[in-house]
Amino acid sequence: MVKISDYARMSALEAVQTALHKAKENEQYNALLSLTEDRALRRAQAVDGGEITGRLAGIPFVVKDNFLAYGAPTTAASTLLKEFMAPIQATAVEKLEAEGAICIGKANLDAFAHGGSTENSAYGPAKNSHDTSRVAGGSSGGSAVVTALDIVPFALGTDTGGSIRQPASFNGVVGVKPTYGTVSRYGVVAMASSTDTIGTFATTADDAALVMDIMAGTDERDMTTLPDFFVPTTLDKKLTIGVVKQFMTDDVDADVRQLVRGYIEKAKSDGHTIVEVDLPMIEYSLAMYYIIVPAEISSNLARYDGIRYGTRAEGVKTLAELYGKTRDQGFVTENKRRIMIGSYVLSSGFFDAYYQKAQKARTLLINEFNTLFQTCDVLVGPVSPTPAFKLGENTADPVKMYLADIMTVAPSLAGVPAISVPAGVTEGGLPVGVQLIGQQKSDALLLAFAKSLEEDN
């Protein structure tokens, strides 16, 4: 697959034109909602003219369409924001542009990033890069697909409970969910403020590390950002790898387990120590997640009222009617489910039993992680219990769809970094990712470990 360094011999214009051409050739995947063609070509000329320089000079990339970026609407894959032209750019996009990178388009997602398959997009689902009858994964499905198809060498996503890692696994690329607070979320459509993170898809661990290095750091416009701790590194020691028992049960597809075991064997033969570890709170993590996250969603999505921006409902007489109809028409059903679950768990009389209870359980989960990280450098397991499922397979049953997140939500709740790296393909030709989880701020170590096990390394 194409790496960032492969672009060194191309002019920026050539690189951007090639990316745009590939994007148009692959329209059947529905991975992109818009192209920022005019702006990209102008920026390419500026790079070739020497006006813009940097570590990513002339490198084309794609952002998930919940990043505010110039050159096309920011829709969040909803009709509510169908024509919303962002008046600012996300800090992450600004930082990449300052290094010369060129955004060529905006990727499909589940509307407002609510989902695990990109089937909740108001503009139709993105298709899997290896089998168009299957889902791209989600919610950052489009970003994973454009990376897997070599349209661009990297693409940005957001990960609140697995939305980068799971599509990375389903499409055979690297996906990074960093430590909570690594990258500013300013200018990115908010979902669940206590777990939302910004990360990237790439084809190698090194490229992912470069992109994360550029994006990381404090931002006075996002008070949750941490001082920049991200320093790309190489692995100079042998690690202790904990295989999480709860991730390797019979509930997990046999092909997935076999490929993950293969990855673990490779780590063992490289001299790393493998131990089996317990993380019993995993059993409760999905229940915690589907209380805490909807609660935060119901609060964050209250801003979409159709007044200051967004598509307003027509033919209404009062303000309350405008809110109600705008939101009914502008949100997809999954948005409504989550908002209403959030309203329920935050209701007087239910707050203690649901929201508060879940936040206490979260403490117990974090304690278990902390105990394991006293002896393990990295925890390992699958990203998802299955490879990419069929389009439509899980759409009728929301709880079944949520169960696909069972292995990714725990690191999100604990705020620890977790990455998905390719572990191979099943006999049926579907990619499977392995999930590497570390303690907070060990992001660069996880990527260095992943690099040490990459095929051609």
Add this chain to the structure above:
Amino acid sequence: MYYNKSMTQISRDDVQHLAQLSSLQLDDAETDSLQQDLENILKYVEQLSNLDTDGVEPTYQVTGLSNVWRDDTVLDSGVSREVLLGLPNEQLAHQIKVPKVL
């Protein structure tokens, strides 16, 4: 309390009340399908009640931050009033127009 005693029973009235709390004007068909969905989701998450959390402090913020202050100075967003006024569907006399409140 607005809801039935058994927490996992969601009535049609409950759905309509939640929709009202959420500023969502649902049609009948969606009200029906959401009634079933919400009940199933709540039944799933209710397994947390089996977990003993006595004496455990809740975690709302995972990196230990609290009360991050900034200087009380105006930050230039780089966005003009004209640009912001260009975003809403309806404006009048350099202001955003809204329907009557009542």
